[in-house]
Amino acid sequence: MSFLAVGERAAVSAKARVYRGRLLSPDDYLRLLEFETVGEIGAYLAKSEAYSPYISVPSPESLHRGDLEAIITSVPLLEEIPFCRYLGPERCSLLRSWGERFDVDVIKRVLRMITTGMGNREALRRRVATVPITVANGEKLLAARTLRDVLDSLRGYPLYNILSEPLKRLEKEGGTLFRAKMAMDTFFLTRILSRGGRLPGSEGQGVRQIFGTRADLINIYWIYRSRRFFSLTPEEALGMTLPVRFRISFETLSSFAFAPDVPSMVKLIRESVYGGAFGTDHSGETTEVNEMTLEHNLYRILWKNASKIFGSGSSGVHVVLAYLTLRELEVKDLFTIIEDVRYHYDKKKAREFLIHAAAASFAGQEKEGVSPWLS
Numbered sequence: 001m002s003f004l005a006v007g008e009r010a011a012v013s014a015k016a017r018v019y020r021g022r023l024l025s026p027d028d029y030l031r032l033l034e035f036e037t038v039g040e041i042g043a044y045l046a047k048s049e050a051y052s053p054y055i056s057v058p059s060p061e062s063l064h065r066g067d068l069e070a071i072i073t074s075v076p077l078l079e080e081i082p083f084c085r086y087l088g089p090e091r092c093s094l095l096r097s098w099g100e101r102f103d104v105d106v107i108k109r110v111l112r113m114i115t116t117g118m119g120n121r122e123a124l125r126r127r128v129a130t131v132p133i134t135v136a137n138g139e140k141l142l143a144a145r146t147l148r149d150v151l152d153s154l155r156g157y158p159l160y161n162i163l164s165e166p167l168k169r170l171e172k173e174g175g176t177l178f179r180a181k182m183a184m185d186t187f188f189l190t191r192i193l194s195r196g197g198r199l200p201g202s203e204g205q206g207v208r209q210i211f212g213t214r215a216d217l218i219n220i221y222w223i224y225r226s227r228r229f230f231s232l233t234p235e236e237a238l239g240m241t242l243p244v245r246f247r248i249s250f251e252t253l254s255s256f257a258f259a260p261d262v263p264s265m266v267k268l269i270r271e272s273v274y275g276g277a278f279g280t281d282h283s284g285e286t287t288e289v290n291e292m293t294l295e296h297n298l299y300r301i302l303w304k305n306a307s308k309i310f311g312s313g314s315s316g317v318h319v320v321l322a323y324l325t326l327r328e329l330e331v332k333d334l335f336t337i338i339e340d341v342r343y344h345y346d347k348k349k350a351r352e353f354l355i356h357a358a359a360a361s362f363a364g365q366e367k368e369g370v371s372p373w374l375s
Contacts, residue, residue: 013320029354066120078131094321106124106128107159109124136153186244189215190242202312209305210325222237277300333354
């Protein structure tokens, strides 16, 4: 390894550790949940070390939900950019691949607006104005009114060939965005794992740990949803999985997909390495899957993985990606808190849906026996 590469790894790791120290603390979460309005949340974040550089409006206490969410959504992307100043082309390209995930999310939202007629196009415009997307023509994408318009915005970019078939099929036959979303998830994960896998030692291992785990969870989740909600055949469900494996083999995924019924499938998933996310009751018997809890449990696995990388003491771009993952999940928690405060949900119940590990103690779960994957 060259001295330059060693210097890159040390510099970005030190910066990532400093940034991690600025993340919101458990006390911040508790304080945010006590507020009565979204404006109070905005004012609090504007004074915090984590968000004050990004909330520059004169009166943050007057921020509406959409404006506040638009600001904090861009924070992980804005923080990705400075790290590239310390990195050579290979590692910078890897970080850019991480940012492309947010571009893909913009495409998904436009597709959803076209197919359902629901969504806020102006909020997307504010997001793209802050951090322009790089995997599509942003102006054409935001102006798209049909699936063909979306494809036209992708012409000349790698996603054009990937989405051409599923979008043309959707336009002709109708249906859901299921295949298009899976095609984009495949694009993102294979791209970042391919680039990260070329890195040596702990860097390559760290990238695989972060994004290989994400691929495993997506595969399990899509098989589960394919069988439970979309009534796909086992072959169709398995065919929708990503061509990326980490701790869950193709044979194991096949056993989930070909389970005789949904309860049998859930039982098999609960016996897997990620089974705790699907929950059990205190006697060890399987219980009904709570969809909202499941989604947050899956995110908590990613939170734990990213936190472990910091605990390893290693240096490299994977430490940056671990930090950005934690920041991304913190933003998701803030969205949950904003919803809870806006609609005056029960505070204790709301805490159960936070991703941050402190959510377990907030809800008293450590007394009730929290699953090992969250410990």
